[in-house]
Amino acid sequence: MKYRPGRVHVMSLVALAVVGLALVAVAERSKSPAMQPHFNDKMAAATLSRAALDAIREARLGLGGPIDVVNDPSETGLIGHEFSLITSSRGSHEQKLRALDPNLAGVFVELLKRSRVGEGDKVAVALTGAFPMLNAMMLLSIESLGAVPVTITSVGASMWGANDPDLTWLDMESVLMDAGLLKHRSVAASRGGGDDRGRGLSPEGRALVDSAAVRNGVPIIDERTLDESIARRMEVYEEAVDGDAYAAYVNIGGGLGSTGSSQVYRLLRPGLARNLGTKNFPRRGTLVRMAQRGVPVIHVPSADYFIERYDLSTEPTPLPDIGTGGIFFRDRYNVPLAGILAVLYGFLIFVVVRIDLKHYLFRKPR
Numbered sequence: 001m002k003y004r005p006g007r008v009h010v011m012s013l014v015a016l017a018v019v020g021l022a023l024v025a026v027a028e029r030s031k032s033p034a035m036q037p038h039f040n041d042k043m044a045a046a047t048l049s050r051a052a053l054d055a056i057r058e059a060r061l062g063l064g065g066p067i068d069v070v071n072d073p074s075e076t077g078l079i080g081h082e083f084s085l086i087t088s089s090r091g092s093h094e095q096k097l098r099a100l101d102p103n104l105a106g107v108f109v110e111l112l113k114r115s116r117v118g119e120g121d122k123v124a125v126a127l128t129g130a131f132p133m134l135n136a137m138m139l140l141s142i143e144s145l146g147a148v149p150v151t152i153t154s155v156g157a158s159m160w161g162a163n164d165p166d167l168t169w170l171d172m173e174s175v176l177m178d179a180g181l182l183k184h185r186s187v188a189a190s191r192g193g194g195d196d197r198g199r200g201l202s203p204e205g206r207a208l209v210d211s212a213a214v215r216n217g218v219p220i221i222d223e224r225t226l227d228e229s230i231a232r233r234m235e236v237y238e239e240a241v242d243g244d245a246y247a248a249y250v251n252i253g254g255g256l257g258s259t260g261s262s263q264v265y266r267l268l269r270p271g272l273a274r275n276l277g278t279k280n281f282p283r284r285g286t287l288v289r290m291a292q293r294g295v296p297v298i299h300v301p302s303a304d305y306f307i308e309r310y311d312l313s314t315e316p317t318p319l320p321d322i323g324t325g326g327i328f329f330r331d332r333y334n335v336p337l338a339g340i341l342a343v344l345y346g347f348l349i350f351v352v353v354r355i356d357l358k359h360y361l362f363r364k365p366r
Contacts, residue, residue, distance in 0.1 A: 012352050019348060023341045030334035038113050039328060042106035045141040046322045048181060049102035052136045053078065053319075055179040056172050063166055071160070073317045076100055078133050080163040085205035088193035089254075091130060091158030092302075097316035099131045099303040106327040107306045108141040108298075111272050112248065115296040119146035121247035124237050124290060126258035128192055129157025129169040134252050134300060136172070139182055147247065149184050150240040152221070152233055152286075154192030154255035155209045156201065165208040170216040188236045189213045190221040196229040196257040197222055221257070226283070229257050233286045249290035252300045260285025270305040273297045 036042070053076055060067060060077030071093065072079035079096055081087070117123055123142050127135045142149045155170060157163035162172060170189060176182035191198030191209045198206040213220045221236070223229040237246070251258045254265065260283035267279045268287075276291045284292070291297045300306070307314060311326025323329075 008353055016349060016352055020345055023345050027334075027338045027341055030337050031331040033329040034332035036326075036328055036330060038109055041113070041145065042109045042328060043323055045105035045109050045137070045144045046102045048140045048144060049105040049133075049137045050322055051179075052140060052176050052181050053100070053102060053133065055175055055181060056132070056136070059172070059175040060167060073097075074100065074319050076133070076319070077167075078162075080157065080159075080161050080167075082159050084163045084165065085202060086129075086156055086165055086168065086209050087159055087163045088129075088156030088198075088200060089158045091160050093160050094316075095302050095304060096131065096160040098307060098314070100133050100316060101303070101307070101312055101320055102133075102137065102322060103312055103320055103325050103327065104134065104303055104306060105137040105141050106325070107310050107312070108138050108300075109145065110310075110327060111298050112141060112145055112147070114272055115248040115298065117142070117145055117147050117247045121147040122241050122244060123147050123149050124246045124249045124286075124295070125149045125151040126154075126233075126249075126251045126255055126286060127151060127169060127186070128154040128253035128255040129162035130253040131300075131302065132157075132162040132169050132172050134303060135169055136176060136182075138250055138252060138300070139173075139176075139184070142250075143183055149250075150237060150246075151184070151186040152236060152257070153186040153189045153218070154196065154253070154257055155189050155212055156192030156198060158253075165212070168209070168212040170212050170218055174216050185216070186218050187240055188221050188233070189218045190229060190233075190255075190257055192255055192257075194256075195226045196255065197224075197226075226256055226260075230260065230283075230285055230289075233257050234289060237286065237290075246290065246295050248296045248298055249287060250298045250300070251287050254301060256285065258285050258287050260288055264288070264299075265301055268297075268299050270299055270301055271309070273299065 057077040067075045067077055139149050153169055155168050162169040173185050177185055190196045194200045221229055221232050223232050263282050274296050281288050313320040
């Protein structure tokens, strides 16, 4: 075999580039949607979540007041007021709208599966009123896998969350129980807000939060300090499993009884964490204490990270159809075809760059 004696002609390199682009185009056209793992479980949770949204919407309409179609354009009934007597902190309106997509339940199934949550397992859950639809989706996802949520709720809510005194998250939880969608209600509730006991709310606001817990039959955690509230939460969680271990710990929102400090948002990424490392947490909330016991932690401060990570719709209006987004389907290349094309292109490069084609194509016969 005669090898090329000199440099490759520029036109040969241009031809190689054109052929390469053509082969890439062929490989791109070979992509097709591929069903993701746990597809049926994800679809079941998302379908239940859509039914939960409809049930809460009917409950909102049943209170007699109209739904604010400007701030709640999909008319879900899950977008609260900007301000109310039980509003505990600021909140982003856009974040609340993005958290309404029922397909996020598929993401939660994925995280629970990765945490190895299964039939009969207990999952410790810490909720606030900030993202009521995320609350519903997580609880329904846990129950759809046959696991049991042990939930403590901080009733106070940030702006645009479950901050209607007549329809707090505990009330929504009861709506889902009555509709037969949810099997387990919160085992305890705190006021949330400052020190987890409603600091920052007016006396009337704190009374409204307490009355929500009473009418829904949920015991109230009302300790003198945040540290005592965290300790009481741990007692409630431990009493609920009677010596058994939790399969996972879930935190939604930023309740101080769970996080211990707002600094957790900077020290802990959203999603699943099996080990928090040696970070210097200002205060060890129930989230940190569970993690230090070896319990996998699923941290959901909002929906934004998960929408981007799992290729869900970034447009909150209208609500996306069930089963849409990368958590259910992802484009997959035809791997055998891509391999054949890669080998073919590699062979062409070798021939053009190393072999003296001119010698074989244009040599004179003897």
